[in-house]
């Protein structure tokens with residue numbers, strides 16, 4: 001009985017703690033210094049894991065795109081623009097973060113819209129496949145015409161996408177932290193439940 005309870009309690013733990021994939025934004029993955037893109041630029045999270053983007057320099061945003069059009073907002077995840085003071089070091093404590101949970105192992109594609117250097121490799125491949133590789137994603141990005149900065153009003157389609165993005169950007173913004181807080185509280189509750197189950201099982 002004790003064994004069963006213990007096994008059951010421990011088997012719940014992976015559900016509570018998915019792995020965290022910390023990805024620096026505005027940090028050059030080869031030099032480790034402030035720079036273009038994502039560090040690392042390719043990750044392979046599992047379902048239930050979280051991707052945590054940490055904004056490490058200047059002005060950057062992480063925006064979901066597609067394999068075919070790496071530098072075009074697909075209307076998915078958008079962290080909004082985060083600005084980090086030039087005074088802060090690349091690994092300063094308390095840098096702004098944005099977290100998403102991975103719901104499937106299907107590939108996800110992102111670029112740094114506010115940084116504006118998507119064509120130069122400011123892209124992130126999540127769970128690339130043998131047919132949709134990170135290298136091909138990068139080639140697609142290099143071919144795509146340079147996108148205007150997000151606040152630019154030049155070009156019809158750009159301003160149109162800005163207009164449609166503005167409200168969706170503000171609504172997920174405030175709700176995301178509370179979702180995250182809720183998730184932590186929920187996870188804490190689950191964990192407490194599992195632990196008390198374990199403790200009572202041993203008595």
Ligand SMILES: *[C@@H]1O[C@H](CO)[C@@H](O)[C@H](O)[C@H]1NC(C)=O
Nearest residue numbers: 076077100101102103104108
């Ligand atoms: C996973 O689902 C949640 C809740 O619907 C959503 O907020 C989040 O953006 C999804 N994650 C990804 C990577 O799409």
